[in-house]
Amino acid sequence: xxxxAVPAGAEGAAAGGTAVRQLRARSYGAVYGAVxxxxxxxxxxxxxxxxxxxxxxxxxxxxxxxxxxxxxxxSGSDLWTxxxxxxxxxxxxxxxxxxxxxxVGLAVGASKALDAATTxxxxxxxxxxxxxxxxxxVMALGVGDAPIYFLLTFAAVWPILLNTAAxxxxxxxxxxxxxxxxxxTRWEVLSRVIVPGVTGHxxxxxxxxxxxxxxxxxxxxxxxxxxxxxxxxxxxxxxxAYSELAxxxxxxxxxxxxxxxxxxxxxxxxxxxx
Amino acid sequence: xxxxxxxxxxxxxSIRYPGAPAxxxxxxxxxxxxxxxxxxxxxxxxxxxxxxxxxxxxxKPSSGRVLAGGADLAAPHxxxxxxxxxxxxxxxxxxxxxxxxxxxxxxxxxxxxxxRRALVDAAIAEVGLEAAxxxxxxxxxxxxxxxxxxxxxxxxEPDVLLLDEPFGALDEVTRAAMQALLLKVVARRRAAALLxxxxxxxxxxxxxxxxxxxxxxxxxxxxxRVDLPHPRDGAIxxxxxxxxxxxxxxxxxxxxx
Numbered sequence: 198x199x200x201x202a203v204p205a206g207a208e209g210a211a212a213g214g215t216a217v218r219q220l221r222a223r224s225y226g227a228v229y230g231a232v233x234x235x236x237x238x239x240x241x242x243x244x245x246x247x248x249x250x251x252x253x254x255x256x257x258x259x260x261x262x263x264x265x266x267x268x269x270x271x272s273g274s275d276l277w278t279x280x281x282x283x284x285x286x287x288x289x290x291x292x293x294x295x296x297x298x299x300x301v302g303l304a305v306g307a308s309k310a311l312d313a314a315t316t317x318x319x320x321x322x323x324x325x326x327x328x329x330x331x332x333x334x335v336m337a338l339g340v341g342d343a344p345i346y347f348l349l350t351f352a353a354v355w356p357i358l359l360n361t362a363a364x365x366x367x368x369x370x371x372x373x374x375x376x377x378x379x380x381x382t383r384w385e386v387l388s389r390v391i392v393p394g395v396t397g398h399x400x401x402x403x404x405x406x407x408x409x410x411x412x413x414x415x416x417x418x419x420x421x422x423x424x425x426x427x428x429x430x431x432x433x434x435x436x437x438a439y440s441e442l443a444x445x446x447x448x449x450x451x452x453x454x455x456x457x458x459x460x461x462x463x464x465x466x467x468x469x470x471x
Numbered sequence: 472x473x474x475x476x477x478x479x480x481x482x483x484x485s486i487r488y489p490g491a492p493a494x495x496x497x498x499x500x501x502x503x504x505x506x507x508x509x510x511x512x513x514x515x516x517x518x519x520x521x522x523x524x525x526x527x528x529x530x531k532p533s534s535g536r537v538l539a540g541g542a543d544l545a546a547p548h549x550x551x552x553x554x555x556x557x558x559x560x561x562x563x564x565x566x567x568x569x570x571x572x573x574x575x576x577x578x579x580x581x582x583x584x585x586x587r588r589a590l591v592d593a594a595i596a597e598v599g600l601e602a603a604x605x606x607x608x609x610x611x612x613x614x615x616x617x618x619x620x621x622x623x624x625x626x627x628e629p630d631v632l633l634l635d636e637p638f639g640a641l642d643e644v645t646r647a648a649m650q651a652l653l654l655k656v657v658a659r660r661r662a663a664a665l666l667x668x669x670x671x672x673x674x675x676x677x678x679x680x681x682x683x684x685x686x687x688x689x690x691x692x693x694x695x696r697v698d699l700p701h702p703r704d705g706a707i708x709x710x711x712x713x714x715x716x717x718x719x720x721x722x723x724x725x726x727x728x
């Protein structure tokens with residue numbers, strides 16, 4: 198018993214030291230990151246200040262004007278409505294991509310024949326820009342949310358599907374042998390070994406998908422819908438509200454940053470155990 | 472080697488892989504009684520691990536029968552537990568979760584959640600890992616992981632323990648501790664244990680009987696009874712003679728291979 202307690206305690210102390218080091222490394226990272234963001238704003242400011250004539254319309258895109266418009270927009274309800282709608286579309290697109298990508302990925306990863314049969318087709322489909330489906334999607338599904346959901350799902354499904362399949366192929370055979378020696382049924386092997394075994398890979402796919410989704414979402418929302426951040430960009434342009442346009446661009450960047458951070462956090466929460 | 476009352480028995484077991492010209496293992500007769508530890512020795516590639524898979528119901532013999540508790544073994548049996556060379560712990564579960572893994576499977580005996588918890592607690596206590604039960608794989612040493620794998624076997628209250636060189640990767644001190652633990656567990660639970668090993672000293676340290684496999688196809692080429700009390704660290708004179716005898720037989724088996 199003492200033999201077990203000693204290494205356990207030692208591991209605990211070592212883990213504590215690692216946690217402190219990690220915290221320190223993370224705070225360094227945060228400071229450098231903040232400096233980098235400040236430099237970005239400075240470049241933005243300098244480009245407008247020195248690159249355009251005083252009183253020209255480019256001045257409307259300056260940081261000061263953008264930030265004051267942002268504060269104004271944030272105090273109203275319009276911006277929040279657009280954000281909520283865009284995030285809902287991301288959630289639906291991601292949800293559908295997971296629902297399709299994970300089971301298909303499991304099947305493709307488990308079967309060499311299916312893998313060989315689908316790889317060229319998937320690689321071909323994956324390389325078609327989702328935006329090029331847009332006219333077809335609108336023709337087939339009409340205007341509104343349906344074509345957007347289709348395009349987002351189509352864009353997001355590949356990283357999830359391919360990572361899930363790679364995860365199945367990377368599964369430790371010993372885990373499967375173990376489950377077999379415990380007289381596991383096929384369902385138990387799937388639910389208790391394969392699915393948890395590939396979760397890290399699925400989360401990597403989800404993270405890549407979120408990045409793609411966010412990039413594809415804005416142009417998708419520029420067509421046939423009357424709300425969402427992509428629509429809002431066009432709306433500010435049509436109203437000649439250029440400082441608002443710059444503010445919405447900022448919002449899109451910040452939300453994308455946060456979405457990626459959330460996906461990273463989900464991945465990190467799963468992976469230190471491995 | 473009579474099979475009467477044996478917890479695990481192999482009768483005329485042969486193992487031949489598809490496409491192979493000759494079987495790897497032929498006409499094996501082996502019986503392990505409750506509370507007995509049998510060590511199976513043999514050089515690498517002699518078919519020890521194939522034999523263990525067959526005895527564990529993970530692979531069908533090409534001929535012959537395997538009986539667990541007197542009944543034919545056609546598939547992995549809930550009362551036959553296998554410990555592999557590698558602990559094969561699942562990294563997404565805590566140590567406790569790993570020990571409990573499989574207890575609630577449909578083909579295992581029906582147990583309530585409270586019963587399962589009691590079994591897991593007892594198994595973890597038996598291998599001395601109470602302090603580490605909430606840890607994940609990354610925080611476990613090799614010895615702790617192997618203890619956890621043993622606890623996973625013990626939680627199922629097996630009648631038969633099949634061990635495939637489970638201590639091979641451990642350092643001397645940890646290995647000796649694990650061997651002592653195995654002896655304690657087998658004595659207390661009256662389980663039948665079959666230990667696959669290529670280490671003569673390990674066989675002499677723990678086994679009541681040492682079975683040597685050799686030749687191609689492999690057969691039993693020697694059986695030695697080790698009637699010595701535990702611990703055997705001090706019994707160098709008695710084990711020394713056996714050791715030389717077994718090593719000589721092992722070498723001549725290798726030459727015949």
